[in-house]
Amino acid sequence: MKILYFAWVKQKIGKAEETVDMPASVTNVATLIDFLRKRGTGYEEAFKNPALIRVAVNQQHTDFNAIVHPGDEVAFFPPVTGG
């Protein structure tokens, strides 16, 4: 599974993207966040307040209930501020 981070989520985690082997405990975005939070202090800091985080699965905006699969591209970022 490919995971991407943008804006301050990227800064806190310290990387723009990574590939992770999805453990059996991960079924949806919420459980993926639970898994990522345990990977280090940067992750814990980034996901401390999930209400501040938005997610896209395979480049489509979605929510934390979305089901994820091993080949998916999942991106975490704050609410967008373009335009």
Added chain:
Amino acid sequence: MSEIRIQQEDFDSGAEMAALEDDGGDAGAIASFVGLVRGDGGLSSMTLDHYPGMCESEIAAHAGEARKRWSILALRIVHRIGRLVPGDRIVFVGVASKHRQAAFEAAEFLMDYLKTRAPFWKLERRGESETWVRARAEDDASVKRWIR
């Protein structure tokens, strides 16, 4: 036709308008919006982060939605990324249509969706401090009026 570009380099608003006139065929109206970097509160620079691929697909999806809602003869969207300074152009949205109402409304629709759905993020620099711009509740409220 629709042209959507995400680019680091500056754009020429006049050239974009001229291209809209050409692409618009027998258009009777062209409405455009140009967003600029404001130097509020001693802002020295603004850096735009973006999600390559998803930016293009989100913008294309909303351009498609605009075409369903209004009779659009041509549209152009240019959004810059990277480091910008006060006065720099950030975004161009232009719509050519037969009549002005469709052109005005579609341009506003596209801007509202760009602000709330297209994956761009602004990092503002003032002196030595950097802060990520927070999403504005007004922008969310603004986009709600288009929900059907």
